Amino acid sequence: MLxxxxxxxxxxxxxxxxxxxxxxxxxxxxxxxxxxxxxxxASIDKGFDPKEIDALYIANFSSDLFxxxxxxxxxxxxxxxxxxxxxxxxxxxxxSGGVALRQALIAIASGIYDIVLVGGTEKxxxxxxxxxxxxxxxxxxxxxETNCGLTxxxxxANMATAHMERYGTKVEHLMxxxxxxxxxxxxxxxxxxxxxxxxxxxxKQEKAIREGKPVxxxxxxxxxxxxxxxxxxxAWPLRLFDCSPITDGAACVLLVGGEIARNFTxxxxxxxxxxxxxxxxxxxxxxxxxxRSIREAAFQAYEMAGLKPKDIDFAEVHDCFxxxxxxxxxxxxxxxxxxxxxxxxEGITQRNGSKPINPSGGLKAKGxxxxxxxxxxxxEIFYQLRGEAGPRQIPNVRIGLTHNVGTxxxxxxxxxxxRRS
Amino acid sequence: MLxxxxxxxxxxxxxxxxxxxxxxxxxxxxxxxxxxxxxxxASIDKGFDPKEIDALYIANFSSDLFxxxxxxxxxxxxxxxxxxxxxxxxxxxxxSGGVALRQALIAIASGIYDIVLVGGTEKxxxxxxxxxxxxxxxxxxxxxETNCGLTxxxxxANMATAHMERYGTKVEHLMxxxxxxxxxxxxxxxxxxxxxxxxxxxxKQEKAIREGKPVxxxxxxxxxxxxxxxxxxxAWPLRLFDCSPITDGAACVLLVGGEIARNFTxxxxxxxxxxxxxxxxxxxxxxxxxxRSIREAAFQAYEMAGLKPKDIDFAEVHDCFxxxxxxxxxxxxxxxxxxxxxxxxEGITQRNGSKPINPSGGLKAKGxxxxxxxxxxxxEIFYQLRGEAGPRQIPNVRIGLTHNVGTxxxxxxxxxxxRRS
Numbered sequence: 001m002l003x004x005x006x007x008x009x010x011x012x013x014x015x016x017x018x019x020x021x022x023x024x025x026x027x028x029x030x031x032x033x034x035x036x037x038x039x040x041x042a043s044i045d046k047g048f049d050p051k052e053i054d055a056l057y058i059a060n061f062s063s064d065l066f067x068x069x070x071x072x073x074x075x076x077x078x079x080x081x082x083x084x085x086x087x088x089x090x091x092x093x094x095x096s097g098g099v100a101l102r103q104a105l106i107a108i109a110s111g112i113y114d115i116v117l118v119g120g121t122e123k124x125x126x127x128x129x130x131x132x133x134x135x136x137x138x139x140x141x142x143x144x145e146t147n148c149g150l151t152x153x154x155x156x157a158n159m160a161t162a163h164m165e166r167y168g169t170k171v172e173h174l175m176x177x178x179x180x181x182x183x184x185x186x187x188x189x190x191x192x193x194x195x196x197x198x199x200x201x202x203x204k205q206e207k208a209i210r211e212g213k214p215v216x217x218x219x220x221x222x223x224x225x226x227x228x229x230x231x232x233x234x235a236w237p238l239r240l241f242d243c244s245p246i247t248d249g250a251a252c253v254l255l256v257g258g259e260i261a262r263n264f265t266x267x268x269x270x271x272x273x274x275x276x277x278x279x280x281x282x283x284x285x286x287x288x289x290x291x292r293s294i295r296e297a298a299f300q301a302y303e304m305a306g307l308k309p310k311d312i313d314f315a316e317v318h319d320c321f322x323x324x325x326x327x328x329x330x331x332x333x334x335x336x337x338x339x340x341x342x343x344x345x346e347g348i349t350q351r352n353g354s355k356p357i358n359p360s361g362g363l364k365a366k367g368x369x370x371x372x373x374x375x376x377x378x379x380e381i382f383y384q385l386r387g388e389a390g391p392r393q394i395p396n397v398r399i400g401l402t403h404n405v406g407t408x409x410x411x412x413x414x415x416x417x418x419r420r421s
Numbered sequence: 422m423l424x425x426x427x428x429x430x431x432x433x434x435x436x437x438x439x440x441x442x443x444x445x446x447x448x449x450x451x452x453x454x455x456x457x458x459x460x461x462x463a464s465i466d467k468g469f470d471p472k473e474i475d476a477l478y479i480a481n482f483s484s485d486l487f488x489x490x491x492x493x494x495x496x497x498x499x500x501x502x503x504x505x506x507x508x509x510x511x512x513x514x515x516x517s518g519g520v521a522l523r524q525a526l527i528a529i530a531s532g533i534y535d536i537v538l539v540g541g542t543e544k545x546x547x548x549x550x551x552x553x554x555x556x557x558x559x560x561x562x563x564x565x566e567t568n569c570g571l572t573x574x575x576x577x578a579n580m581a582t583a584h585m586e587r588y589g590t591k592v593e594h595l596m597x598x599x600x601x602x603x604x605x606x607x608x609x610x611x612x613x614x615x616x617x618x619x620x621x622x623x624x625k626q627e628k629a630i631r632e633g634k635p636v637x638x639x640x641x642x643x644x645x646x647x648x649x650x651x652x653x654x655x656a657w658p659l660r661l662f663d664c665s666p667i668t669d670g671a672a673c674v675l676l677v678g679g680e681i682a683r684n685f686t687x688x689x690x691x692x693x694x695x696x697x698x699x700x701x702x703x704x705x706x707x708x709x710x711x712x713r714s715i716r717e718a719a720f721q722a723y724e725m726a727g728l729k730p731k732d733i734d735f736a737e738v739h740d741c742f743x744x745x746x747x748x749x750x751x752x753x754x755x756x757x758x759x760x761x762x763x764x765x766x767e768g769i770t771q772r773n774g775s776k777p778i779n780p781s782g783g784l785k786a787k788g789x790x791x792x793x794x795x796x797x798x799x800x801e802i803f804y805q806l807r808g809e810a811g812p813r814q815i816p817n818v819r820i821g822l823t824h825n826v827g828t829x830x831x832x833x834x835x836x837x838x839x840r841r842s
Contacts, residue, residue: 008532028564055697064485064559068567071514071560074699074714074831084717086697087832088520089512093492099509103524110531111429138485139492143449146489276476276507278495293495296505410495411508 006304007109010258012268013417015044016379018251021192021367029063029072029121030079032250036119036372037080040252045265048254050080054113056087057104059096059120061370065135067123076119093139094320096120097251097374098404098413102274104255105415114260119252120372132246136370139407141281148283153243153321155282155408157235160323162288164237167338169326171237175225176344177322178241178364184351185361187392192247192367197221204230242322244362249369251376266421267386273307273416275300279409289338293412294331294405301414302333307399309333312416314356314384314394315401316377319364325349328403329357332414356394359384374404378415385419427725428530431679433689434838436465437800439672442613442788450484450493450542451500453671457540457793458501461673466686469675471501475534477508478525480517480541482791486556488544497540514560515741517541518672518795519825519834523695525676526836535681540673541793553667557791560828562702569704574664574742576703576829578656581744583709585658588759590747592658596646597765598743599662599785605772606782608813613668613788618642625651662785663743670790672797687842688807694728694837696721700830710759714833715752715826722822722835723754730754733837734818735777735805737798739826740785746770749824750778753835777815780805795825799836806840 017039019032041050058073069075077087090100097120104116124132133153137146140155150158163169178197185191186199195203201224208215218224225231231239254264261268277296282288302308309332317332319325326340334355335343343349349357360366360380363373381400383389400417438460440453462471479494490496498508511521518541525537545553554574558567561576571579584590599618606612607620616624622645629636639645646652652660675685682689698717703709723729730753738749747761755776756764764770770778781787781801784794802821804810821838 062485062491064483065491067563068559069563070483070486070512070556071827071831073513074827075562075702077699078701078705082699083701084698084713086523086718087513087699088524088697091491091510091512092494092508102507103509103528106531106533107524107527109533110527112527112530135491138489141496142488142490276509277505278498278503278508280499280504281496284499292505297507406492406495410492 009109009111010270011105011108011255012258012261012270013253013378013382014256014261014264014268015040015048015254016382017043018190018376018379019249020190021247021249021369023125024248025125027248029067029123029250030075032123032248033076033119033121034079036250036252040254044254046263048264052115053082053085053117054115055085055107056082056117056119057100058087058089059100059371059374060089061091061093061096061122062135063123065138066126076121092411093406094318094370095374095404095406095411095413096371098402098415099276099411101374101378101415102276102413105271105274108255108257114257116255117252118255118375119250120375121250122369122371123248124246124369125248129246144281144283153235153238156321156323157238158282159288159327159408160237163323163326166289169341172222173326173341173344174237174242174322175222177319177325178225179221180350181319181358181362181364184359184392185365188361188366191361191365192245193365197224197241238321244320244364244368247367247369249367249372251372251379253375253378253382269382269385270418270420271415272418273301273305276413278411281410282408290327290331291405291409291412293409294403294414297412297414298332301416305416307416311399312401313397313399314359315403316360316380317357317403318405319358319362320368324405325357325362332401332403351392351394359389359392359394377402377404381417385417430530430532431691432526432529432676433679433682433691434674434803435677435682435685435689436461436469436675437803438464439611439797439800440670441611442668442670442790444546445669446546448669450488450544450671451496453544453669454497454540454542455500457671457673461675465675467684469685473536474503474506474538475536476506476528477503477538477540478521479508479510480521480792480795481510482512482514482517482543483556484544486559487547497542513832514827515739515791516795516825516827516832516834517792519823519836520697520832522795522799522836523697523834526692526695529676529678535678537676538673539676539796540671541796542671543790543792544669545667545790546669550667565702565704574656574659577742577744578659579703580709580748580829581658584744584747587710590762593643594747594762594765595658595663595743596643598740598746599646600642601771602740602779602783602785605780605813606786609782609787612782612786613666614786618645618662659742665741665784665789668788668790670788670793672793672800674796674799674803690803690806691839691841692836693839694722694726697834699832702831703829711748711752712826712830712833714830715824715835718833718835719753722837726837728820728837732820733822734820735780735815736822736824737781737801738778738824740779740783741789745826746778746783753822753824772813772815780810780813780815798823798825802838806838
């Protein structure tokens with residue numbers, strides 16, 4: 001475990017913006033990033049001159065493979081008028097956003113910068129679906145995972161069956177994660193799927209009636225989720241609605257030294273804990289039901305914040321697959337290993353539960369534009385802690401947490417946030 | 422220009438290692454990285470336990486496109502036994518190494534880490550040459566450069582003709598850069614081409630004699646360089662020997678907080694200046710004979726170090742093409758704009774001149790494994806400043822500088838180093 005460390009300078013988030021997450025054939029990464037940045041500018045209560053930005057950190061998984069564009073950081077800087085400032089690209093697969101946030105935090109703490117823009121982008125829909133699957137698989141270990149035929153759903157299916165074997169987890173638990181996250185996403189206008197499973201089911205039934213076709217006899221969301229035609233198996237036990245979608249999107253947040261935060265807003269959100277870890281590829285690990293990189297990152301973040309899992313009011317976790325959310329809430333110490341499914345059965349992780357998870361809809365419903373996903377999580381925390389999350393607001397939250405995973409945990413990063421006003 | 426900043430904590434380099442640079446069909450990036458790390462371990466005078474490393478920064482341009490492997494940082498960490506430590510990939514095209522060094526410097530200065538490994542890798546030879554050219558072109562702006570047919574040699578040829586037009590620079594000046602760097606590379610056993618142009622010429626002449634073929638009548642290195650069959654035009658005025666090669670390689674350095682540096686070695690090398698900048702794509706720029714990102718980065722680095730260009734004893738600059746070295750020595754303030762060619766004519770940049778440039782052989786002769794190149798530069802500085810550069814040692818050097826460029830200057834990064842013992 002990393003030595004216990006605190007930064008000597010506080011860092012706060014003072015602004016946030018994101019594009020709508022979805023499929024946008026007519027847009028490039030830079031278009032989406034400009035949209036996100038415009039919203040960020042408007043979000044800063046006391047106004048702000050973009051000239052004040054000292055540097056940019058840009059999270060991107062592989063615009064190399066998705067758009068044929070490497071070296072994205074200076075392009076993003078250019079398109080929002082930031083040349084000649086330092087612009088650095090961070091890539092840690094699906095954890096790129098969280099890792100970029102950490103680098104910005106470190107840089108402000110070092111004193112070299114005072115005001116840093118952290119952004120993330122991904123434009124995935126340029127490629128056909130099977131090519132996207134190949135591209136995502138390139139984030140696994142090509143010698144020991146990918147070349148053995150393991151796609152991303154395949155890797156997480158392995159983890160899901162291991163969890164079922166060890167703890168008696170059922171497919172219904174996975175499905176309930178998807179149902180919850182779609183329910184939350186239905187309240188998030190930026191979400192790619194801002195619709196509940198219930199409404200998807202009703203829409204399909206009504207469409208069948210209109211078209212004079214046989215009406216599917218789904219009684220409730222779980223019966224819909226168990227129907228092979230409505231929710232086909234992708235890699236057992238994972239079905240379509242266990243998998244996060246292919247998404248285009250961009251997101252950014254503005255970080256500043258704590259001592260100047262109130263020049264920008266009366267409601268800054270402080271980043272009080274940060275941790276990052278790495279892990280072997282899946283076949284090398286002793287266990288598949290927990291991510292060592294995340295346990296390491298969570299330990300560092302809790303130590304830095306001086307907090308325990310019980311102190312966290314709510315969290316945005318990396319539900320690239322539903323099983324990932326179950327493993328997340330166990331690895332973060334919210335529930336003991338194997339008790340995630342029980343917590344889900346009891347409704348604890350729902351928006352009105354005692355430990356709400358993924359109020360934004362998570363990657364599952366909000367969408368998963370890889371480089372932008374980790375920043376999208378931060379944005380939900382920012383709005384929730386400021387009480388500005390609209391119809392999906394969780395009342396009286398003061399401490400939030402983000403959990404961002406690269407591949408099956410090759411990279412893991414955790415941050416803890418605090419509202420003080 | 423960025424506000425004048427100093428770090429509150431000193432950072433020193435205490436160890437360095439690199440693989441041989443070259444073409445290694447049987448090796449992967451991780452194999453090369455392990456080689457580099459083994460040499461680094463052996464380089465640390467007072468010994469060191471790799472368990473002490475707090476975090477890793479890994480520079481890599483696009484193993485995505487070269488090897489089909491994204492998310493390289495945790496893999497490199499794993500292969501040198503560093504799981505579960507934080508491992509972050511930095512990508513800024515050909516400037517990835519310099520930018521990664523800067524992030525490590527910032528992280529140590531922040532106090533979050535004490536001991537950081539900064540590495541770089543690239544395995545380019547997996548692809549056929551024309552595919553490598555396409556891949557490198559993806560570091561340009563795909564909308565405004567690449568899609569207009571501009572390859573990398575094409576972009577730098579534009580800059581070369583602009584320099585010729587504006588300042589009267591001749592092709593002979595370009596050729597003299599290549600001749601000098603091959604002469605230096607001939608003294609560097611790690612160089613891909615550790616052979617002088619003179620020896621290449623003599624070898625070809627002797628081969629012709631042995632084979633009973635007509636003997637080329639090259640009188641000296643310049644006559645060889647001007648021969649279209651020996652040195653064909655790639656993108657006029659750039660010929661084969663104006664271009665850095667396709668290279669496989671890895672390199673790494675160990676950075677520590679200044680206060681603990683002497684626990685590792687009696688001869689630490691301090692990083693006393695750091696700067697980073699960005700720029701528009703080439704068609705958007707007002708001028709093509711100077712890089713704004715580098716002028717910005719150099720300004721920051723000189724300010725931080727409290728030094729002027731005249732104080733720099735020698736430098737490793739980013740000679741991806743010979744014209745790039747000419748622009749570099751002008752942008753760094755070693756010579757006024759347009760006076761780089763004159764300095765070359767006068768031999769000032771040769772190893773025994775008053776401002777030696779690229780004693781390692783530069784990217785031209787040492788090789789250009791993109792993610793590793795920026796770290797390779799640092800390693801030359803480390804050995805030169807410690808007086809350990811063997812037959813290519815420059816006598817009595819105390820201050821060195823590295824200059825690392827992404828694409829045509831979309832990213833630019835400059836560091837200044839000092840020997841104190």
